[in-house]
Amino acid sequence: MDRVIYLDHSATTPVAPEVLEAMAPYHREHYGNASSLHVYGRKARSAMEESRGAIAERLGVRAEEIVFTSGATEANNLALVGAAYSSAERRHLVTTAIEHHAVLHTARWLEKLGYSVTFVSPDSSGRVDPQAIGEAVQDDTFLVSVMAGNNELGTTQPIEEIGGLCRERGVLFHTDAVQAFGKVPLAMDSVDLLSASAHKLHGPKGVGLLFVRSGVRLTPLFHGGGHEGGRRSGTENVPGIVGLAKATKISFSEQDESAPRLRALRERLIEGVTRVPGSRLNGHRENSLPHIANFSFEAIEGESLVLKLDEEGIAVSTGSACSSPDLEPSHVLVAIGVPPAMVHGSLRVSTGRETTSEDIERFLEILPRAVESLRAYSPFRVGESDVH
Ligand SMILES: Cc1ncc(COP(=O)(O)O)c(C=O)c1O
CATH class of the missing domain: 3.40.640.10 (Type I PLP-dependent aspartate aminotransferase-like (Major domain))
Structure with a gap:
């Protein structure tokens, strides 16, 4: 591999x-x-x-x-x-x-x-x-x-x-x-x-x-x-x-060093991902664990995005449908009131000990293209948030 x-x-x-x-x-x-x-x-x-x-x-x-x-x-x-x-x-x-x-x-x-x-x-x-x-x-x-x-x-x-x-x-x-x-x-x-x-x-x-x-x-x-x-x-x-x-x-012994490092990677992720048109951060920006960030994209199916990124050599997950055969969106995203047009297009990015800033930059380079190419096939358009 x-x-x-x-x-x-x-x-x-x-x-x-x-x-x-x-x-x-x-x-x-x-x-x-x-x-x-x-x-x-x-x-x-x-x-x-x-x-x-x-x-x-x-x-x-x-x-x-x-x-x-x-x-x-x-x-x-x-x-x-x-x-x-x-x-x-x-x-x-x-x-x-x-x-x-x-x-x-x-x-x-x-x-x-x-x-x-x-x-x-x-x-x-x-x-x-x-x-x-x-x-x-x-x-x-x-x-x-x-x-x-x-x-x-x-x-x-x-x-x-x-x-x-x-x-x-x-x-x-x-x-x-x-x-x-x-x-x-x-x-x-x-x-x-x-x-x-x-x-x-x-x-x-x-x-x-x-x-x-x-x-x-x-x-x-x-x-x-x-x-x-x-x-x-x-x-x-x-x-x-x-x-x-x-x-x-x-x-526990590396926590004092790893938490600020992962937090900085998360900040960079948030800054980079939310530049993609029709995207949003799900969750709290500050009151958060250092290693998890969750985003939604309009006019995108989360699972398709995960598979597209997988083709590009990036492993992430979605809360959109992963564990449910009935394509129900994540109970968490529903509970925090993610708008209907975005609840199906979520992406969870979680970093760890071996994640580098180069990894994040590579992800940020690939992501906008992946989103763009999926949207080209989508029947929905960014901004038409009443379509779902
Ligand atoms: C918050 C939370 N609780 C419980 C579990 C379940 O843990 P385990 O895989 O050890 O059964 C997980 C794993 O995904 C989790 O993230």
Whole structure:
């Protein structure tokens, strides 16, 4: 494959060589089951507990507050469903309309089980007003779940304020921090539950964690051997956990340098892309994660643009239809009120450790031509925004 410029880091990231190297011995030589009593088992367990301790230290929390999972989808399910099952008389959940499906569909599942859910809408930049969260909380609310940074827009949320008001009201607070983890500082003191996933920070796929503040009761989803202090049964993915710890260490230690670098690339992207006629930035310009920018183009189908850019050696994604066979536009773009003429023509660009300013310049050179050539075949014209 010729070199492709990879600008889809919020979908996943390449595993860092140091992470692969740290994991390899736990596939090759130290392959024991962490529950075994012999030397293989002890070696695996000590690597796992060291990893837990190292991650907890980075987060400023206690080792026993980290539960390893198969990723953030599981962590989010454990947070929402586990809290619901543990709160006998409280049957109301507060979340937002722009959560990842791992939260949104779990909330919908709880509705089917008879729980009630309030989906708080964000403003047009994707920001959720803490006051609106406060107003949504009821006497029987068992949990508030608000993501730290949106995976499509990049927009960040006022987690400290929301966490503060949850504490005042005696309600548990969960944040899906998948996109924020290792990218920006996390307000750990403000949250009771936090989800993260290794593959978004140059770690392996299929491993993640849920931070569970001491004293928070969660009914486990998986029943079996009582692993992870009884909170998540299943033989632990030791190589994955070692990889998650290494990826966390690297991301957290480089954060102070990488965040301003990625922010500068994002600014350049915004400046360059919004010069394309009939384009707009979706999401908040300042209150954003450093690595995600989302745009819409009039008279363009997002999927066609992704495929066109793919032909040109650029990998990006769209919120227009990617995961839905029925060509529904992204629930996030709909929730922030992207105009109908633009909601189908969205592009998400997400940068990472290996992205250079040359990559961004190359993208900015190719993009206007790609947009132009697709518009030549479009039945719609720029400016005719009532056509969709
Ligand atoms: C915000 C957010 N939450 C949850 C997930 C799911 O994480 P995982 O792939 O580890 O299940 C993702 C991944 O796309 C995400 O971006």
